[in-house]
Amino acid sequence: MRFAHITDVHLGAFGERELRDASIESFSYAVERCVQEKVGFILLTGDLFHNPVPDMRTAKEATAILKKATDAGIKVFMVYGSQ
Secondary structure, three states: OOEEEEOOOOEOOOOOHHHHHHHHHHHHHHHHHHHHHOOOEEEEEOOOEOOOOOOHHHHHHHHHHHHHHHHOOOEEEEEOOOO
């Protein structure tokens, strides 16, 4: 079984709109590749968000991106991280 290991994404780390959008787009691309490659599961090992309590917009965007994986039958396992 193949899997993807994604770590230290730090969504919400950038205040500048362009960098914030690029961060979300990069995470979305990684998850889309997981769907395309039909991995068995995704392992997110820490710091998906830059802050312990992310803003709701960032949390909703991350949830929508991860839903694409779960809708494709890919399990997602997360470790909270140090932030």
